[in-house]
Amino acid sequence: MRALHEKDDPGLSSRSKFFFIALLCSFLWYVVPGYLFTTLTNISWVCWIFSKSVTAQQIGSGMRGLGVGAFTLDWAAVASFLFSPLISPFFAIANVFVGYALIVYAVTPIAYWGLNVYNANRFPIFSSHLFTAQGQKYNISAIVDDHFELNVAEYEKQGRIHLSVFFALxxxxxxATVASTLTHVFCFYGRYYPSNYFAEMLNFLLY
Known part of the structure; x- marks a missing residue:
């Protein structure tokens, strides 16, 4: 109601003017990396220097790799992994960042280069596609019939579906996070549940 009926101070910028300036700035900030010059979404000096090295591309690429040394001018890319700092509190962002850093920069490289988990070296280190055992893209339409049911014969012909190590982990x-929720409740609040349960049952029976 105040925005519609309260008069603006003549000495200050109007609310509508401030809104349109902020709208224009946010639009220009997004349209350049998001539409006109998409390279700004992922700038990797590691990939530029070692342009012919597959390992360097896996380490430095922010789109298909670990993103070491990469940076971005695209706000959507920043907020997509760690949530928006304008919305989420710092402790939530820090919690997500620690988990993200452990998985991306510790667990995934060890699983890919060190242990070769699930024959990880046959597939890209970071990819949302499905693969055959030989590292080729999996033909999903070939194993599904017209009724969207599994064609077992075609599935056995192509073999098992494989994921990139990052997505598998x-x-x-x-x-595991879903299961750990139950473990967390049991470890921290388990002693309260028996007494509370019987108290609630007693109240239900008496009242």
Whole structure:
């Protein structure tokens, strides 16, 4: 109501003027890296220097690798991983960042180069695609019939579906996170549940 009916101070900029200036600035900030010059979304000096090295591309690329040495001028790319600092509190962002750094910069390189988990070296280190055992893209449409049911014969012909090591680990950690919620509740609040349960049952029976 105040925005619609309260009069602006003549000595200050109007609310509508401030809004349109902020809108124009945010639009220009996004349209350049997001549409006109998409290279600004991911700038990697490691990939520029070692342009012919596959390992350097895996380490330095912010789009298909670990993003070491890469930076961005695209706000959407910044907020996509660590949430927007304008919305989320610092402790939440720091918590996400620590987990993200451990998975991306510690667990994934060890699993890929050190342990070769799930034959990880056959596939890209970071990719959302599905692969065959030989590292080729998996033909999903070939194993699904017209009724969107699994064609077992075609599936056995192509073989098992494989994921990149990053996605395989993050899916596993995601399921573990759900299970860890129950463990957390049991460890920190488990002693309160028996007494509270019987107290609630007693109140229900009496009242």
């Amino acid at each position: 993050t899916y596993g950690f995601g399921f």
